[in-house]
Amino acid sequence: MENAQQKITTFLMFDGKAEEAMNYYVATFDQAEILSIRRYGANEGGAEGSVLHATFSLYGQVFMCIDSSTKHEFTFTPAISLYVTCTTDDEIERYFEKLSQGGQVLMPLGEYPGIGKFAWLADKYGVSWQLNLQKNA
Known part of the structure; x- marks a missing residue:
């Protein structure tokens, strides 16, 4: 359910x-x-049937997404990332395995000084994710 309290949405x-990515994240x-x-729809600027506007939620955090009707030379960059606080080894390993498939590992899943288990x-x-294990979270 959409969070009426959320003022800023990614x-x-x-x-x-867009729809393929949403389904992937929800799964x-x-x-x-x-x-x-x-x-x-037909003659609405974007490819008919593609996503004009959609919302999905992950752990109550609402995200919006679209399929751009305009071709751009840019895409996502790691300068902005989605930070996921994990509470078990199984959770961080499962997310790392799933999200890294077909993607690019920027920092491998491992123990890092001052950070702990992180990837x-x-x-x-092309969406950037940081995964951090905080067992006391």
């Missing part, structure tokens, strides 16, 4: 893969759901 712009994380999808990656859609 917005993800895809190039034809990867527990407590995740697609909240709404509006699609481009940083860009998934197959």
Whole structure:
């Protein structure tokens, strides 16, 4: 369910893969759901049937996404990432395994001084994720 208290929402712009990415994230994380999808119709600027606007939630955090109707030279960058606090070894390992498939590992899953068990990656859609194990979270 959309969080009425959330004032700022992460917005993800895809190039034809918004619905595929949403389904991937909802299947990867527990407590995740697609909240709404509006699609481009005929002659509406975007590819008919692609995502005009959609929302999904991961652990109550709402995200918006679209399939851009305009081709751009840019995509996602690791300068902004989604930071996931994990509470068990199984959780961080499961997320790392799933999100790194077809993506790029920026920092391998491992123990880092001052950080603990951590990984940083860009998934197959180019979205950057930081995974951190905090057993007392």
